[in-house]
Each structure stands twice: as structure tokens, then as C-alpha cells.
Amino acid sequence: MADQLQPPLTRIQQKNRDRILKGALSVFSTSGFRGATIDQIAEAAGLSKPNVLYYFASKDDIHKSLLTTLLDMWLAPMIRINPEGEPLEEVMAYVRAKLEMSRRFPRESRLFAYEILQGAPHLTEILGGGLRDIVDRAATILQGWMDQGRLSPVDPHHLIFSIWALTQHYADFDVQVRAVLGPGHDPFVEAGPFLDNLYRTMLHV
Amino acid sequence: MADQLQPPLTRIQQKNRDRILKGALSVFSTSGFRGATIDQIAEAAGLSKPNVLYYFASKDDIHKSLLTTLLDMWLAPMIRINPEGEPLEEVMAYVRAKLEMSRRFPRESRLFAYEILQGAPHLTEILGGGLRDIVDRAATILQGWMDQGRLSPVDPHHLIFSIWALTQHYADFDVQVRAVLGPGHDPFVEAGPFLDNLYRTMLHV
DNA sequence: CGTGATCCTGACCATTTGGTCAACAAAGGA
DNA sequence: TCCTTTGTTGACCAAATGGTCAGGATCACG
Numbered sequence: 001m002a003d004q005l006q007p008p009l010t011r012i013q014q015k016n017r018d019r020i021l022k023g024a025l026s027v028f029s030t031s032g033f034r035g036a037t038i039d040q041i042a043e044a045a046g047l048s049k050p051n052v053l054y055y056f057a058s059k060d061d062i063h064k065s066l067l068t069t070l071l072d073m074w075l076a077p078m079i080r081i082n083p084e085g086e087p088l089e090e091v092m093a094y095v096r097a098k099l100e101m102s103r104r105f106p107r108e109s110r111l112f113a114y115e116i117l118q119g120a121p122h123l124t125e126i127l128g129g130g131l132r133d134i135v136d137r138a139a140t141i142l143q144g145w146m147d148q149g150r151l152s153p154v155d156p157h158h159l160i161f162s163i164w165a166l167t168q169h170y171a172d173f174d175v176q177v178r179a180v181l182g183p184g185h186d187p188f189v190e191a192g193p194f195l196d197n198l199y200r201t202m203l204h205v
Numbered sequence: 206m207a208d209q210l211q212p213p214l215t216r217i218q219q220k221n222r223d224r225i226l227k228g229a230l231s232v233f234s235t236s237g238f239r240g241a242t243i244d245q246i247a248e249a250a251g252l253s254k255p256n257v258l259y260y261f262a263s264k265d266d267i268h269k270s271l272l273t274t275l276l277d278m279w280l281a282p283m284i285r286i287n288p289e290g291e292p293l294e295e296v297m298a299y300v301r302a303k304l305e306m307s308r309r310f311p312r313e314s315r316l317f318a319y320e321i322l323q324g325a326p327h328l329t330e331i332l333g334g335g336l337r338d339i340v341d342r343a344a345t346i347l348q349g350w351m352d353q354g355r356l357s358p359v360d361p362h363h364l365i366f367s368i369w370a371l372t373q374h375y376a377d378f379d380v381q382v383r384a385v386l387g388p389g390h391d392p393f394v395e396a397g398p399f400l401d402n403l404y405r406t407m408l409h410v
Numbered sequence: 411c412g413t414g415a416t417c418c419t420g421a422c423c424a425t426t427t428g429g430t431c432a433a434c435a436a437a438g439g440a
Numbered sequence: 441t442c443c444t445t446t447g448t449t450g451a452c453c454a455a456a457t458g459g460t461c462a463g464g465a466t467c468a469c470g
Contacts, residue, residue: 012437012447030324035239037427051448053429110322116381117315117322119235127384135385152406157386158399165374166367173369176321179332180340181362194363201357201407217417217467242457256418258459 017055019045021069024062029107032114033063064122067115070108071126077101078138078160087145088203095163095195102171103188109171135160152203159203166195222260224250226274229267234312237319238268269327272320275313276331282306283365286343292350293408300368300400307376308393314376340365357408364408371400 009017023044027036038059042049056062077097081090102109120127135157142156170177170187177187214222228249232241243264247254261267282302286295307314325332340362347361375382375392382392 010437010446016447032237032239032319032323034237035323038429039427048449049428050430050450054447054449057429059428113318113322113377114237116378117318118237118240120380120384124384127381128387131381132385132387154402155395155399158395161374161378161382161385161396162371162399162403164378165370169366169370169374172318173321173366175325176332176336177366179325179329180337180366182333182337190360190363191366194360194367197359198367198403198407202403215416215467221417243459244457253419254458255420255460259417259419262459264458 013055016045016047016051019047020052020055020062021066024066025070025107025111028063028066028114029110033059033118060122066111067122068126070111071123071131073105074101074108074112075131075134078134081138081141083141083144087142087150088200091142091151091159091199091203092196095167095199096192098163098167099170099188099191099195102167106171106174109168113168113172149205152205154202163199166191166198218260221250221252221256224252225257225260225267226271229271230275230312230316233268233271233319234315238264238323265327271316272327273331275316276328276336278310279306279313279317280336280339283339283343286346288346288349292347292355293405296347296356296364296404296408297401300372300404301397303368303372304375304393304396304400307372311376311379314373318373318377354410357410359407368404371396371403 020041023046024036024041026044027040031040036059038049038052041059041062042052045052052062056065077094080097081094085093115121115123138160139156142151142159145151146153146156170191174187178185181187181190225246228251229241229246231249232245236245241264243254243257246264246267247257250257257267261270282299285302286299320326320328343365344361347356347364350356351358351361375396379392383390386392386395
């Protein structure tokens with residue numbers, strides 16, 4: 001389990017690995033793992049297929065690398081919940097951060113959605129491990145606030161699920177949302193006040 | 206656009222088409238369209254691959270058939286919203302029906318999730334057509350109730366999105382929800398009161 | 411029964427796709 | 441400059457996969 005002493009990446013390695021991951025994010029997030037081909041990734045990255053496989057051992061390797069790299073970014077807002085802060089504002093800040101991430105990084109959201117739908121074959125250990133710890137920490141903080149009467153009491157885990165569901169929905173189901181709303185709408189802009197109102201009314205003591 | 210006069214299905218056709226669709230639902234909902242193979246579907250249906258292709262022209266055909274067949278069932282609860290009913294109870298009944306569908310038909314939920322994630326290649330005309338009409342009708346009813354002061358005013362479209370997101374999340378992200386909650390939890394059972402409380406507090410005048 | 415329609419399958423095909431490899435090109439340090 | 445390391449690719453392979461087809465089995469019905 002000790003970290004391998006990796007030789008530092010060369011300039012070219014840095015650049016090309018980056019291009020591959022960027023291209024792969026684009027392809028995986030639109031077609032899913034099975035639907036994506038190394039050829040597509042190579043083209044999106046502007047490299048030849050064998051060259052892609054020079055930097056990553058396999059398609060699986062690219063996918064796993066993407067997921068683990070992005071997971072940190074994805075969970076960051078939850079870690080930033082501050083137990084010393086004002087309860088309602090902390091929750092609202094998390095909701096806003098999560099919605100903003102869905103707006104700015106919809107491909108990342110879809111990448112995770114595909115992975116979870118599939119049964120999370122590449123994330124099983126993380127799901128029951130690190131993720132659960134992070135969520136439990138947040139749930140404990142929320143529960144504490146509720147016990148102090150500073151937040152309306154609800155199940156903290158399901159509160160967190162609701163935030164995930166409501167914010168990621170706008171990224172993952174983007175086409176459906178836009179098809180139903182029709183042109184002239186910005187789903188993310190409209191969702192802001194809606195979610196704000198929803199969580200304020202539900203959690204206000 | 207006129208309906209073709211189809212010869213009635215024989216007993217065997219009825220049975221085998223049914224088995225294929227059942228098997229395909231299972232396979233598509235766990236692997237997505239591209240991840241599913243006709244061989245897997247055939248095995249799940251207990252038929253040989255050529256026999257599957259005797260009943261359906263192509264893999265695409267099976268998939269499209271599944272989606273259109275299931276879409277009606279999926280939208281049924283929304284159509285049942287009754288403008289003459291008691292507003293809050295109508296909404297709560299819809300929420301409960303949708304959660305119950307996620308619980309009983311998680312595979313159907315995931316099938317749609319995959320399709321939307323993919324950009325809904327097989328549902329584009331339905332999304333902007335029939336679905337939009339159904340949603341708009343429901344949104345109009347909700348808006349009417351809000352205008353009458355019988356429901357707290359919120360954006361009706363986003364209210365509907367929120368119900369979809371919150372209920373389908375438990376089916377689509379099942380592994381994640383269970384991994385976070387740990388053993389000894391029934392997410393669907395816990396979600397019931399949570400959603401009940403959420404919508405009552407948000408919509409109660 | 412008989413016979414036409416329906417049903418079923420082993421064998422096969424073309425294409426796609428993940429991945430390999432030998433050989434060649436470019437960097438880069440001494 | 442030379443030579444080792446690093447980077448790149450065309451050609452290739454084996455497996456998987458969507459789909460076809462000729463022919464055989466079974467069914468329904470007069």
C-alpha cells in the first residue's frame with residue numbers, strides 16, 4: 001500500500017496525459033465506458049491510438065484514472081462544511097456549490113452518473129470507504145445542529161442525498177430538462193432560487 | 206402516421222416477445238445500450254441469438270420497443286393528477302406513486318436514466334412532444350392551485366423536476382445510497398417520510 | 411394426415427475494437 | 441557529436457459482436 005516512488009513526469013508526459021484525460025472525459029461522459037472507444041479518445045486528444053496506449057495501459061486504466069482524479073474535486077464542497085459556521089448558511093453554501101459544479105462540470109457529473117448506474121465497478125472500495133466517512137462526518141455535523149435546535153430536524157443522510165439528487169439532476173438529465181422547459185430557459189439559473197427556497201423552508205426552525 | 210394493420214400475435218410470438226423484452230430490460234438496465242449484447246439478452250430470455258433476431262429486427266429495435274412500451278407506465282402517475290382534487294394531497298400522491306415506482310421498478314428507472322444521459326437518441330421526438338405536453342398540463346394545474354393560494358408558490362416545472370430527481374435518485378444511484386447508508390437500512394422506506402415532510406413544508410400555505 | 415406458415419438454429423460473415431509490436435523519430439544529456 | 445532514453449506510429453492480431461441465411465423442426469388447420 002506504500003506509494004511507489006514515481007519518476008517525475010516529463011514535460012511531454014504531463015502534456016499528453018492531460019490531453020488524453022481531457023479527451024476521455026468528453027468521450028466517456030457522452031457515451032459511457034462501454035460506448036466509448038479508444039479511437040474516439042485518441043481523436044479527441046489529438047493523438048494516435050497506440051500513442052494513447054503508450055501513456056495508459058488500457059482503456060480501463062484511463063477510466064479509473066479519470067474517476068479517482070475527479071472524485072476529490074467532486075467531494076470537496078462537502079468537506080468544506082464548517083461545524084463552526086451558521087447552520088442554514090453552511091447548508092445553503094453547500095447546495096449552491098453543488099449546483100454550480102453541475103453547471104460548470106456537467107461532464108464530470110455524467111461520468112459519475114454512468115459509473116454509479118453501472119454498479120460502480122471502479123468505485124466500490126471508495127464508496128464504502130472514503131466516501132462514506134466524508135458523508136458520515138457531514139451527517140454528524142448536521143445532526144448536531146438539529147439537536148441544538150438550530151436546524152429543523154430531518155434525516156441528515158437523506159438530506160444529503162436530496163442535495164445530490166436535486167443538483168446533479170440538472171447536469172445528468174440536461175436534455176430532458178431543456179426539452180420540457182423549451183427554449184429561452186436557463187435551467188441552472190432557475191434552479192438556484194427554487195433550491196434556495198426549498199431548503200430554507202424545510203430547514204428553517 | 207396511421208397505424209399499420211398488424212396481424213394479431215400468435216401465442217408463441219406473444220410469449221417470446223415478452224421474454225425478450227423482460228431479458229432486455231434486465232440487461233440494458235445494468236449495462237446500458239452499448240454495454241448490452243444480443244447474446245446476453247438472448248441468454249436472459251432463454252432463447253438463441255438468431256431467435257431473438259427473429260422477433261426483433263435489431264438490437265436497436267428491442268431497445269426502442271422497450272422504451273416506448275415503458276414510457277406510458279412511467280408517466281402514468283403524472284397524468285393521474287386531478288385538478289379537482291385537494292392540491293397538497295394530489296402532489297403527495299404523485300410523490301408517493303413516483304417513489305413507489307422507483308422502488309418496484311428500479312430497472313425501468315435506470316433504463317431511462319441511461320437513455321437520457323446518452324442524450325436521449327431514441328426519445329428526442331417524445332421529449333419535446335408528448336412528454337412536454339403532459340408536464341405542461343401538470344404544471345398548469347399546479348400553477349392554478351398556487352394562484353388560488355391553495356399551494357405555496359414555487360416554480361411548477363422545477364417542482365416537478367425535483368420530484369423526479371428525488372424519487373429516481375433512489376433507483377438510479379442505489380449502490381451509492383446503500384454504500385453510504387451501510388447495511389440495515391431500507392433507503393426507500395426511509396425516503397418516504399423524508400419526502401413527505403419535504404414537500405409538505407415547502408408547499409403548505 | 412398433409413401442407414403451408416411459423417418457429418428455430420448452427421454455421422457463418424463483416425466489422426469493430428482493445429491491445430501489441432517492431433521499427434522509426436525526437437529529445438536530451440555527456 | 442554520439443548514444444541512451446523517451447516518444448510515435450503503421451501494420452497487425454485475436455476476440456467480441458451485430459447480423460445473415462439456408463435448412464430443419466414444429467405448429468395450426470383443413
